[in-house]
Amino acid sequence: MSNTITVSANNPYPVIIGRALLGELAPLLGEKVAKVLVIHPVGLSASAELVKETLEAAGYECLLAGVPDSEDAKRVEVAAFCWTILGQADFTRSDAVIGFGGGSTTDLAGFVAATWLRGVRLIQIPTTLLGMVDASVGGKTGINTSEGKNLVGAFHSPSGVLVDLDALQTLAKNEILAGFAEVVKYGFIADPVILDLIENNLAEATDPSSDVFEEIVSRSIQIKSNVVGVDFKENGLREILNYGHTLGHAIELAERYKWRHGAAISIGMVFVAELARLAGRLPDAVVDRHRSILTALGLPISYPAEKWPQLLATMKRDKKARGANLRFIVLDDLAKPTVMTAPTEEMLFAAFQEITA
Missing domain, CATH: 1.20.1090.10 (Dehydroquinate synthase-like - alpha domain)
Known part of the structure; x- marks a missing residue:
């Protein structure tokens, strides 16, 4: 059983809360999306591969972008790395970005999605409690500078959020x-x-x-x-x-x-x-x-x-x-x-x- 909360922000979207939710991913992306970039911490590479397999089985072209863990992901150099992948793969406005990881990863993924071609479709799949209850919901995205946290960012609502509580079973x-x-x-x-x-x-x-x-x-x-x-x-x-x-x-x-x-x-x-x-x-x-x-x-x-x-x-x-x-x-x-x-x-x-x- 899952529970859905609808966020009625500028563009309403569902937050689906439950267990074993990967089957909900393709419906959130929709039929118009052709390519998907999954941004994930390198520590979750094996799990990200499962997301990739799920997407490819549903007919999407999927690329993975492994980024540093925690706040080290929220740097302009890391965002630029993701932009390079999007550019080299010819991502268009009808394609999508998925943030798969903790709050830092979803903040980064949201910022990348907000800035690529001035905004592409975004799905957030938080894998930490912090990401689930805060960072992945609400549309605030951002990266850090040497002067402070989240000083560079944008508001960009996701098209959906999958809060899969099973992801927490192996978390310390x-x-x-x-x-x-x-x-x-x-x-x-x-x-x-x-x-x-x-x-x-x-x-x-x-x-x-x-x-x-x-x-x-x-x-x-x-x-x-x-x-x-x-x-x-x-x-x-x-x-x-x-x-x-x-x-x-x-x-x-x-x-x-x-x-x-x-x-x-x-x-x-x-x-x-x-x-x-x-x-x-x-x-x-x-x-x-x-x-x-x-x-x-x-x-x-x-x-x-x-x-x-x-x-x-x-x-x-x-x-x-x-x-x-x-x-x-x-x-x-x-x-x-x-x-x-x-x-x-x-x-x-x-x-x-x-x-x-």
Whole structure:
């Protein structure tokens, strides 16, 4: 059995959630597509070959592009490598790109699809929890520069997303837990039932074979769908999805993208929770709940004090800033996100002191 959530963005598309979903791939591509480029991390080469065989059996010409793992994929040199393959194979606007991998791979694939001939058909097949609940849904694509994360990108909706939970069965447990940072984010900004499910039975909540896990994934994707359906290009509501990400992205840069995204976002969420508490907006119990849930998931909630000057400088270049003013998504209470604009550097430093190691 599969569950389909329709994302009603600028071009509506289905997110199909279930198990053993490769049979759904050809219908998503449609009959007009002739050639397909599958962009995948080199670590998933064997699995990518199975995708290729499935596509060729359905009558498509399929090429594979193996790219580096994790954030190393999100470089302009890697995008250029993919463009070269598309050009040499004479891909036209009626052909398609598939992103097969984690969030970094789907970000890259989306950017390549958005920029080739100003936009070709895109299918996302995320293979990590982070990719399933966040990166592959919503149409935000991007690559990194030496100055920061996702500073170059485009909005480009996929034609469909296949969330095959079977892909997580061989994923290392720590990779699954890292993906839970984004899941916890959804719980705090929109759906506290997610937090209840995690707290009530941590083992089932983090087991990809369980019904509870599938419910958590579906609830997370539904929130993302609801938000991007209203605000595709981040002109308002979509900003709430950046909860914890301003400091989180700065930490990722400070760590030269060697940290898992979820680990950095976990610290970022505790930081903005402390910021909201200092501003008198968020009750102590909600801040403490951040710490307890993230700690139970094995995610970090502190960072070295001496890194603050570098983190502050990076945040000032963040794409969510407006001129010289920093902006943070904070909570007034559970499921009540709002924007805090231009907090003083003294307040930011004080909040950071609450999370220093």
